[in-house]
Amino acid sequence: MSKKLLSKNKTARKLTRNEKHRITIANLALxxxxxxxxxxxxxxxxxxxxxxxxKVEFFYYIITTIIKRQNTYENKALENISVAxxxxxxxxIKSDYNEYINWLIEQEIIFKAENYEPGRSSNKYCFADFxxxxxxxxxxxxxxxxxxxxxxTVIVSKSIQQLPVYKDNEHLLKWFDDKLIIDFQGAKKYxxxxxxxxxxxxxxxxxxxxxxxQISALHxxxxxxxxxxxxxxxxxxxLTSLKKIFKPFVTxxxxxxxxxxxxxxxxxxxxxxxxxIINNNDIINKILDRIYNKNVLSSFMLQKICKCLSTExxxxxxxTFKNWVLDGRIYENMTDIISPDKHLGRYYTYKxxxxxxxxxxxxxxxxxxxxxxxxxxLLFCGVKTKDxxxxxxxxxxxxxxxxxxxxxxxxxxxxxxxxxxxxxxxIIDYVTKxxxxxxxxxPLFTIHDSVSTTVEYGDILKTLMxxxxxxxxxxxxxxxxxxxxxxxxxxxxxxxxxLHPEWYAYNGY
Numbered sequence: 001m002s003k004k005l006l007s008k009n010k011t012a013r014k015l016t017r018n019e020k021h022r023i024t025i026a027n028l029a030l031x032x033x034x035x036x037x038x039x040x041x042x043x044x045x046x047x048x049x050x051x052x053x054x055k056v057e058f059f060y061y062i063i064t065t066i067i068k069r070q071n072t073y074e075n076k077a078l079e080n081i082s083v084a085x086x087x088x089x090x091x092x093i094k095s096d097y098n099e100y101i102n103w104l105i106e107q108e109i110i111f112k113a114e115n116y117e118p119g120r121s122s123n124k125y126c127f128a129d130f131x132x133x134x135x136x137x138x139x140x141x142x143x144x145x146x147x148x149x150x151x152x153t154v155i156v157s158k159s160i161q162q163l164p165v166y167k168d169n170e171h172l173l174k175w176f177d178d179k180l181i182i183d184f185q186g187a188k189k190y191x192x193x194x195x196x197x198x199x200x201x202x203x204x205x206x207x208x209x210x211x212x213x214q215i216s217a218l219h220x221x222x223x224x225x226x227x228x229x230x231x232x233x234x235x236x237x238x239l240t241s242l243k244k245i246f247k248p249f250v251t252x253x254x255x256x257x258x259x260x261x262x263x264x265x266x267x268x269x270x271x272x273x274x275x276x277i278i279n280n281n282d283i284i285n286k287i288l289d290r291i292y293n294k295n296v297l298s299s300f301m302l303q304k305i306c307k308c309l310s311t312e313x314x315x316x317x318x319x320t321f322k323n324w325v326l327d328g329r330i331y332e333n334m335t336d337i338i339s340p341d342k343h344l345g346r347y348y349t350y351k352x353x354x355x356x357x358x359x360x361x362x363x364x365x366x367x368x369x370x371x372x373x374x375x376x377x378l379l380f381c382g383v384k385t386k387d388x389x390x391x392x393x394x395x396x397x398x399x400x401x402x403x404x405x406x407x408x409x410x411x412x413x414x415x416x417x418x419x420x421x422x423x424x425x426x427i428i429d430y431v432t433k434x435x436x437x438x439x440x441x442x443p444l445f446t447i448h449d450s451v452s453t454t455v456e457y458g459d460i461l462k463t464l465m466x467x468x469x470x471x472x473x474x475x476x477x478x479x480x481x482x483x484x485x486x487x488x489x490x491x492x493x494x495x496x497x498x499l500h501p502e503w504y505a506y507n508g509y
Contacts (some may be wrong), residue, residue: 006079023219024155024164030141030213030222034134035109036060042107050099057148058094062104064144066125068224071210071241079206080132082113082124092153101125117233136205139212143220160223169227169235169428171436175252175443176223176237183249184219188212190249214242218250230288232420235428240447247484252443252454256485259452260465262427263478266379267325269422272473273319274403278309283472287425291418296410304406312397321400328478331371337396338389340370378404379419382412423449424466426456431468435461 090097276284315327324330407415
């Protein structure tokens with residue numbers, strides 16, 4: 001035979017001492033029907049001969065984990081990107097996990113990326129071309145249960161309320177219930193009709209596969225939540241991974257949702273970080289201890305930071321930079337330093353991609369969006385980057401960039417992790433908890449630096465969010481309102497044609 005075949009919620013309880021050392025996974029997962037049917041058929045025909053008893057659910061777990069990781073924020077612009085799997089978690093679920101991965105590779109369901117370097121990088125996996133083609137033909141999904149994977153080392157939670165993350169984040173996670181609805185048929189139809197996305201007209205097939213999975217997870221109530229103290233400490237849910245084009249289809253208890261974004265959030269929390277170090281703020285000291293090795297931090301890193309902060313050059317640069325941020329016009333002011341190329345109504349710049357090791361062209365319709373990307377490069381790229389805009393900013397703000405590079409001295413990702421931890425503690429653990437204490441009946445959802453509720457409570461959120469951000473940081477933020485129902489991204493294509501017909505004629509559209 002050819003290979004080419006294609007719960008009820010429970011209240012949270014306190015974990016016992018033994019359970020705290022066990023791995024917790026969600027019982028319900030969403031897997032594309034094409035992949036599940038293919039695996040089921042192959043298991044019957046070419047049944048694996050593993051050392052221990054076969055559990056087909058572990059195949060599903062590996063597949064759904066790859067899909068989740070491909071849908072994360074940092075991978076949003078990529079297609080079938082190869083992603084790493086957590087070997088510690090896999091080993092905790094099944095000690096013979098490599099046999100399952102190798103079998104999936106042998107059956108041409110997934111394949112291992114070739115950029116693995118022993119001791120320097122993890123194995124990464126993505127889907128084989130045959131599977132991608134199958135997903136194009138059938139985008140439907142099925143709910144699968146993982147209860148069979150429960151063991152002495154694995155806890156299978158029956159609901160989001162039983163996840164370890166729920167207790168400390170109940171004020172946000174309790175709203176993931178039957179009242180959180182997505183217009184599934186409307187969203188599916190929208191995906192089918194979508195031809196224009198983020199400034200380009202091209203084949204959206206692979207993006208549509210992933211988008212169908214996102215809306216299906218919300219529709220079938222396959223809720224999940226994670227928050228890793230050793231990583232960005234952000235609360236990740238089905239809404240944080242949901243593409244913004246689907247916000248108009250989401251309601252809670254039949255009501256539209258309205259959100260408020262913290263404007264220039266990463267530069268804003270960078271200002272809070274610097275002010276807090278200068279003022280020896282205990283909040284920041286605790287977060288710094290979480291991110292950096294205490295010996296490194298206390299021995300020479302803080303000395304370098306303090307030396308940098310004390311120079312007159314830094315103080316002058318910082319005053320300018322801080323005013324830009326608090327005025328809410330940092331990206332607009334950056335155009336005085338960097339002038340991106342403009343052609344036929346669009347802005348172009350070339351960014352050095354650390355992962356790909358070559359320059360890629362980025363396109364935007366506004367200078368502000370372009371400058372935002374340039375600034376994020378400054379915050380999150382490696383100190384040895386070849387990106388020309390990084391070096392332009394470094395010439396304009398040498399002392400400020402020197403400080404940023406000190407935070408990256410051990411690991412490039414440490415600085416981004418630091419700012420994300422600050423953001424998370426501010427928004428998740430302070431702002432939304434304070435609001436929830438005052439208005440326990442108010443639905444609250446977060447997408448990192450954004451807080452949303454139903455329109456009924458919109459004015460309350462608009463008033464309280466900046467108040468509590470100020471209480472936490474001592475800095476007055478600027479927030480932007482976002483009515484989820486107001487978006488019509490497909491119409492944007494018509495607007496762009498009207499505004500820049502010469503570009504579409506030039507490119508043959």
